[in-house]
Amino acid sequence: MKALTFRSERTVLYEDVPEPVLEAPTDALVKVEATAICGSDLHVYCGREAGLDAGTPMGHEAAGTILDVGSEVTLFRRGDRVALPFSTCCGACASCREGLTSRCARGELFGWVQQGAGLAGLQAERARVPFADATLVELPGDVPFEMGALLGDIVPTGTFCADLAGVRRATRCVVIGCGPVGMMSVLAARSRGADRVWAIDVVPERLALCAAFGAETIDPRTADPVAVVLEGTEGRGADAVMEVAGSYAAARLAFDLARPGAVISSIGVHVPGEVPGFTAAEAYAKNLTYRTGRCPARGYMGRLLPWMREQGSDIARIVSHRLPLYDGVEAYAMFEEKRAGCTKVVLTP
Numbered sequence: 001m002k003a004l005t006f007r008s009e010r011t012v013l014y015e016d017v018p019e020p021v022l023e024a025p026t027d028a029l030v031k032v033e034a035t036a037i038c039g040s041d042l043h044v045y046c047g048r049e050a051g052l053d054a055g056t057p058m059g060h061e062a063a064g065t066i067l068d069v070g071s072e073v074t075l076f077r078r079g080d081r082v083a084l085p086f087s088t089c090c091g092a093c094a095s096c097r098e099g100l101t102s103r104c105a106r107g108e109l110f111g112w113v114q115q116g117a118g119l120a121g122l123q124a125e126r127a128r129v130p131f132a133d134a135t136l137v138e139l140p141g142d143v144p145f146e147m148g149a150l151l152g153d154i155v156p157t158g159t160f161c162a163d164l165a166g167v168r169r170a171t172r173c174v175v176i177g178c179g180p181v182g183m184m185s186v187l188a189a190r191s192r193g194a195d196r197v198w199a200i201d202v203v204p205e206r207l208a209l210c211a212a213f214g215a216e217t218i219d220p221r222t223a224d225p226v227a228v229v230l231e232g233t234e235g236r237g238a239d240a241v242m243e244v245a246g247s248y249a250a251a252r253l254a255f256d257l258a259r260p261g262a263v264i265s266s267i268g269v270h271v272p273g274e275v276p277g278f279t280a281a282e283a284y285a286k287n288l289t290y291r292t293g294r295c296p297a298r299g300y301m302g303r304l305l306p307w308m309r310e311q312g313s314d315i316a317r318i319v320s321h322r323l324p325l326y327d328g329v330e331a332y333a334m335f336e337e338k339r340a341g342c343t344k345v346v347l348t349p
Helices: 041-045 145-151 154-164 180-191 204-212 225-232 248-257 280-285 297-310 312-317 325-337
Strands: 002-008 011-016 028-037 062-069 081-084 112-114 117-119 126-129 172-176 196-200 216-218 238-243 258-266 289-292 321-324 345-348
Touching (some): 028 325, 081 145, 145 154, 154 180, 154 258, 172 180, 172 225, 172 248, 180 196, 180 312, 204 312, 216 225, 238 248, 297 312, 325 345
Parallel strands (some): 172 196, 172 238, 258 289
Antiparallel strands (some): 028 062, 112 117
């Protein structure tokens, strides 16, 4: 079958890879109907995150149709439409029972194979899904596969970011980094009744979408975000800051924007070894709450389906490019370089 594989920094290939097979009685095989390129894929693509084996199929966002199931799979059968979270979960360990499916004791990230161990990615024609009953989510017939792919990562992750930040009615909040997850954080904050939402980014297309979603936009090249937010909050600062960029500068800006007693929610993927944006002593001096972690996507997906239906037209606007999988090599370059107004790419095998 064909897949987009990692080869080296800024080199992915569209090439033949071995067909996935059922390896355990709890596995399912899925025909991928829609997959997507995520901002965290760029960490590997650009060399900011190392260790992935050359030849590994990339990607962790997808929806599709079940081709086959193992003998112990009871909830799904051939032909079922399903959405896949970005990581698998067993459904039985302590983390899964608590709803923290992203920290499943036996879970794996799709698209991460290191020293021969791990799970192939979803930017491929077909995929193996371990722990199918616990991992997969049924995708109703009226929800397009494209939306199912977004349901597996950016929709729950943006929602999780707003939840960690404690956004509710009358909250005045900031989103730093308005890629697809940041845009979803804006939508989630607005749906929770936030009084004001400031969106900070330097990409015009991103800022335009955030404005359409109800945010007040700030381009830090032309305006000082701290001055703007202080002016809009009687000099206090934001009640909640959602840091989605995953950088030292973004973390520092989040600290500077936060009022005393605020919550900083950080779900941007930070590079290992990076210097923190602020110290524990500084956080203490402002009575800040700092919350972070990988989104338990599987735990969110089912309950987000109704909301996604309501917000479907806005969520679909995040996707700027819809391409066949064989154009994936060019799509990676376009997404990284933000060419042609590229905000999100969905690929069809």
